[in-house]
Amino acid sequence: MPKNYILRSITYAKYVLTLKIEMKRLIYILLILLATACDEEDINIPNTCGVSNPKEELAWLKQKIKEEQDFSPSFFTVFQGTYNGKTAFIFSACCPACNVAPAVFDCTGNQLEYSSIEFDKIIDQKLIAKGKDVTCTFD
Numbered sequence: 001m002p003k004n005y006i007l008r009s010i011t012y013a014k015y016v017l018t019l020k021i022e023m024k025r026l027i028y029i030l031l032i033l034l035a036t037a038c039d040e041e042d043i044n045i046p047n048t049c050g051v052s053n054p055k056e057e058l059a060w061l062k063q064k065i066k067e068e069q070d071f072s073p074s075f076f077t078v079f080q081g082t083y084n085g086k087t088a089f090i091f092s093a094c095c096p097a098c099n100v101a102p103a104v105f106d107c108t109g110n111q112l113e114y115s116s117i118e119f120d121k122i123i124d125q126k127l128i129a130k131g132k133d134v135t136c137t138f139d
Contacts (some may be wrong), residue, residue, distance in 0.1 A: 042073065047080065047087040047089045047107075048085075048086050048107060049087050049107035050107075054089070054107075054128070055128050055129060056080075058109070059109065060108070060109035061089060061105075061109070064091070064105075064109075065078060067130045068091065068129075068131070069131065069132075070110075072093065072130075072131060073096055073131040073132050073133060074095075074131050074133040074134065075093040075095045075098065075131055075134065076091065076092075076093060076094070076129075076130065076131045076134070077092050077093070077094050077127060077129070077130045077131070077134060077136070078091050078092075078127070078128050078129040078130070079092070079125045079126060079127055079128065080087060080124070080126050080128045081114075081122040081124050081125035082122070082123050082124045082130065083104070083117070083121060083122045083123075083124060084121070086107070087106070087107050088104050088105065088106060088112070088122055089104070089106075089128075090102050090103070090104050090106045090122065090125070091103045091104075091105070094130070094131075094134045094135075094136035101114055102119070104117055104122070118135070129134070
């Protein structure tokens with residue numbers, strides 16, 4: 001075998017090894033970026049309830065979510081949003097065949113009158129709870 005061929009083979013092997021190392025670094029960097037990327041669940045929605053975690057700190061909300069989990073684990077969803085500058089909690093069903101109107105509550109657990117709610121004005125909505133078998137996707 002010619003000496004020149006062996007030298008080129010060694011050079012090529014070093015090049016391939018360097019590429020593999022660089023690719024590993026790139027993969028690690030991408031994994032770190034993906035692991036620390038902002039998730040939809042991490043979006044902070046302003047709330048006027050005076051607590052940092054309404055789902056856990058508002059007793060009425062925690063109880064109502066538990067009741068929904070017990071009653072309809074396959075269908076219920078709870079969103080937190082802002083309505084008329086105040087925090088609102090929207091309980092609804094993710095069931096295409098069901099004809100269920102969403103219920104909207106304020107921070108103290110008072111249900112807002114359905115006919116007076118302008119649903120398109122509920123902004124900054126974020127899913128905060130859902131049934132374990134809910135298959136709906138939310139944008």
